[in-house]
Amino acid sequence: MTTDIGAFDPISALRSAQMTSLTLAATSGVDRSRVVQAMAQALCRRQNEILEANTLDLEISREMAISELLLEWLKLTPERLQNVVQILNRLSELPDPIGRVMPANFQTDRAQTYSQLMPLGVIALIYEGFPELSAIAAGLCIKSANCLILKGGNEATHSNIAIAETLQQALEDEGFPIESVQLLPAEATPIRDLIIQDRYLNLVIPYGRPSLVQQVVRQATAPVLRSAMGNCYLYWSPSGNLDMARSMIVDSHETEPDPVNAIEKVLIHRQQNPASLVMLWDSLREKGFQIRGDIALAAEFPGVRVVEDSEWSQAYLDRIVSFRVVDGLTSAIEWINHYSSGHADCLVSESYQEARQFAIGVNSASTYINASPRFYRNPKRGDAIFLGMSNQKGHRRGLIGLETLTTVKHIVQGNG
Known part of the structure; x- marks a missing residue:
């Protein structure tokens, strides 16, 4: 026909x-x-x-x-x-x-x-x-x-x-x-x-x-x-595991061809260990990611490109991750609610109290706590197909x- x-x-x-x-x-x-x-x-x-x-x-x-x-x-x-x-x-x-x-x-x-x-x-x-x-x-x-x-x-x-x-x-x-x-x-x-x-x-x-x-x-x-696609945020708590943060970021970008829930922005506590941060960046660069940071991070780490203000609310739809320093979980939640695309945001933390505060406080459609937000149209578990x-x-x-x-x-x- x-x-x-x-x-x-x-x-x-x-x-x-x-x-x-x-x-x-x-x-x-x-x-x-x-x-x-x-x-x-x-x-x-x-x-x-x-x-x-x-x-x-x-x-x-x-x-x-x-x-x-x-x-x-x-x-x-x-x-x-x-x-x-x-x-x-x-x-x-x-x-x-x-x-x-x-x-x-x-x-x-x-x-x-x-x-x-x-x-x-x-x-x-x-x-x-x-x-x-x-x-x-x-x-x-x-x-x-x-x-x-x-x-x-x-x-x-x-x-x-x-x-x-x-x-x-x-x-x-x-x-x-x-x-x-x-x-x-x-x-x-x-x-x-x-x-x-x-x-x-x-x-x-x-x-x-x-x-x-x-x-x-x-x-x-x-x-x-x-x-919605991209511009998903991750708050990496000082208690959060480095390997878990790295794994969640990388895995979120693996959906092909459209990284629907890709983590493109990472918020870190002021007390985050600089050595751990550098290790994360090096690991991400090895996977083909570009690293960007706010003014404070760019000043401390000369090889990091400064993020433009407009980028915090925009989706890269590419293997780019921008980092920003915040005062703590409350500040992170406020920033996410203002700048995130609002469909999938994440937390890496070993604190139950932080997990509950994040789950309740973030206004996104889905929150992921110590779990990859990777999007699947045909998930292996459950009876569902997603567009x-x-x-x-x-x-x-x-x-x-x-x-x-x-x-x-x-x-x-x-x-x-």
């Missing part, structure tokens, strides 16, 4: 998606799981065609002098595609989130009240690079009975079309409407034209560099689930998974 993905405009695509979402909501969990599995099989069959399309995108992007960061995000490999296949296969085996009954948090007189998870309806993913992310998002949306509108970047046009056609073929083969997953043409569809359609869109998820996320947040009238991380308070916070793409309906049933 060949789909003319570039032949529709945002309004017609959203209108058809809204109508299709009613059909999807009535499907069984078994049928939706079967479709997700069919998507995985289709990606396997068309792997070579997808990789060829990606090679074309890479060649064009290099000629256009696209940044190395975006090129890395854009580059597909057989391993990255197979990882997506594994994710979709596992997703197909997870319990159906739709229709799950939960106790209500209120009761009315002479009536039974309960809550039930329901699909949101129509979800838009706006992303740059990461062509495989569309397949993961499609799997999550179909599994949760939602329609998906995809809006990728110009740099991944051919890859995105190849993957979208593959997903639509799987939908058609299984008797599901191809309007369940639609790709808008990259160049012909300004982002703003899509995200102001709050009549049809139930949720917008921007994924990419902070500038893209902020653009969507500023312009959208539809609800937005803001994703990314959100740092916003509101709709759903933290890991973006199946339940994030649902809403709660309260049902009150009585006898008149």
Whole structure:
């Protein structure tokens, strides 16, 4: 099958998606799981065609002098595609989130009240690079009975079309409407034209560099689930283990290709042992990290580059770690709450009291105490698949998974 993905405009695509979402909501969990599995099989069959399309995108992007960061995000490999296949296969085996009954948090007189998870309806993913992310998002949306509108970047046009056609073929083969997953043409569809359609869109998820996320947040009238990447903080307490601090920093950067929970800033106590600090820096440099520091550290250690004030609130999205001296845990918490991206922040400490104060005081979606914050889309433990991380308070916070793409309906049933 060949789909003319570039032949529709945002309004017609959203209108058809809204109508299709009613059909999807009535499907069984078994049928939706079967479709997700069919998507995985289709990606396997068309792997070579997808990789060829990606090679074309890479060649064009290099000629256009696209940044190395975006090129890395854009580059597909057989391993990255197979990882997506594994994710979709596992997703197909997870319990159906739709229709799950939960106790209500209120009761009315002479009536039974309960809550039930329901699909949101129509979800838009706006992303740059990461062509495989569309397949993961499609799997999550179909599994949760939602329609998906995809809006990728110009740099991944051919890859995105190849993957979208593959997903639509799987939908058609299984008797599901191809309007369940639609790709808008990259160049012909300004982002703003899509995200102001709050009549049809139930949720917008921007994924990419902070500038893209902020653009969507500023312009959208539809609800937005803001994703976050990088600029995670670590407070290294004087009681904290050096090897643990090093391990957490290095491991947090190992997620490929997007280091979602990468520790990029480290706060240290004034009483931290200078020899331990130098040992940590040397170890990180051996792993390919650049080290930066505040004015005090740069003055004490001449080889350390001074951090600009604006950097404390910015994500590097690179193997760069900046260090800052603070007066103690309270100061560290205040600094983190002001400058961190707010989705994953960490503590290395042997003190139970410090651990509790950090866990309660830091406003981030997730706090990691003596544990690596490394992000896994397909974690080995638990029944979950994740698209990314959100740092916003509101709709759903933290890991973006199946339940994030649902809403709660309260049902009150009585006898008149």
